[in-house]
Amino acid sequence: MLVQTTNSLRVAVLGSGVAGATAARTLADRGAEVTVFEAGFGIGGRTSTRISRDGPQYQFDHGAQYIGQPKTEIFKDGLDGWIKDGSVKEWSGRFASVDGLKINDTSKKGRWVGYPRMNSICSNLLHHENIKVKTETRADASRNGEVWELRHGKTKENLGNFDWLIASDRNSGAHHRKDLSSANVKEFTDGIRDIQSVKSITAMIVFEKALNLNMDGLQFTGNDPRFGSLGWVARDTSKPGRERNDGKECWVLQSHPDAAKQLLKGKYKINEIREMAKDVLVHDFLEILPYLLADSNAENNNIDVPPIVASTGHRWSAAFPIPTQQFIEMESQLITSKRFVACGDYFGKFSGKIEGAYLSGRSAANEIIGLNEELFQ
Ligand SMILES: Cc1cc2nc3c(=O)[nH]c(=O)nc-3n(C[C@H](O)[C@H](O)[C@H](O)COP(=O)(O)OP(=O)(O)OC[C@H]3O[C@@H](n4cnc5c(N)ncnc54)[C@H](O)[C@@H]3O)c2cc1C
Structure with a gap:
């Protein structure tokens, strides 16, 4: 009752x-x-949700990315309640996991996000x-x-x-x-x-216009050196309630756990860590974009990458527990x-x-x- x-x-x-x-x-x-x-x-x-304080109000879910398919009936009921009260909506888009040269479409798996923000x-x-x-x-x-x-x-x-x-x-x-x-x-x-905890680093970036990549979220599995530090990249703007009317696109780039461990070793100054997080993740994303764009847009061959107009980095010192x-x-x-x-x-x-x-x-x-x-x- x-x-x-x-x-x-x-x-x-x-x-x-x-x-x-x-x-x-x-x-x-x-x-x-x-x-x-x-x-x-x-x-x-x-x-959590990061919103820039300057004019354009760029918004990013820089922590948890989405709620996956519930594994328990109890959580399924909880999620249904959140959907009913409007604080969660389904994030439908194109998703893939990338392992070596193989890109596997994972779009059919259910994904839900906080609406209009993760928090x-x-x-x-x-x-x-x-x-x-x-x-x-x-x-x-x-x-x-x-x-x-x-x-x-x-x-x-x-x-x-x-x-x-x-x-x-x-x-x-x-x-x-x-x-x-x-x-x-x-x-x-x-x-x-x-x-113990798994550490993580995140970069939040804004492209001047839409990136011509027909995927909204990519998970990098395995340890392929071509993907550098990347574990996950997502077009945040494609999540419900995050659409923009200025044509710009917000992306979130997150590290692979092994990469974060290496990159953070011996580094303690938070401002330097944030700069490093941004620089490394953006560099690695730009490096693999031609490969991803060529693969996903084989039909139109347009692999132009628009300029990045804003970017910032974040460190999660305890992203995931190892209980x-x-x-x-x-x-x-x-x-x-x-x-x-x-x-x-x-x-x-x-x-x-x-x-x-x-x-x-x-x-x-x-x-x-x-x-x-x-x-x-
Ligand atoms: C980068 C990243 C990506 C992730 N991606 C996903 C994902 O895609 N899907 C998924 O399901 N999960 C994901 N997760 C994990 C998910 O975010 C967490 O499992 C979940 O949010 C943890 O919730 P919590 O309440 O246990 O802890 P938290 O969210 O950490 O909340 C604990 C809160 O307690 C506060 N606090 C601590 N001590 C005090 C005190 N003394 N007084 C007041 N406040 C205090 C802290 O400030 C904090 O806000 C991700 C996490 C990270 C970091």
């Missing part, structure tokens, strides 16, 4: 990505009073009368008797007291971070130490005595995917609902 009025349960959620937003929404729909703290400028975590999924989930959202607020949590006390990590401002805490990002439990250092949740912070078996076997981690639940895409069988984050966030909320049945009638 859907209860929209608030019950007395106050829940704090650290993180507004898919896991945190799903947990928050599941609880809010059942009447809990939820406050979501987000360290970043905007909502969405890795389902619309989380914005929409969090748009609820029982949910408050505070962005640019990295919250530190400490346990005081029966309650969680939250403070702003920088200003130390008191952010309130809560009955339950959901941590949706394993980085908040990392030993070099203060977020959970006074939370006394060792069962969680000890476990996550063994989880340990312990985390693969759980969907979330409940510590009942502390009224604490951890969730995120490093849990479960579908880690590193929006589906995994969704299932984990839902599981975290259900743990709290299950333990407070008298409140969630």
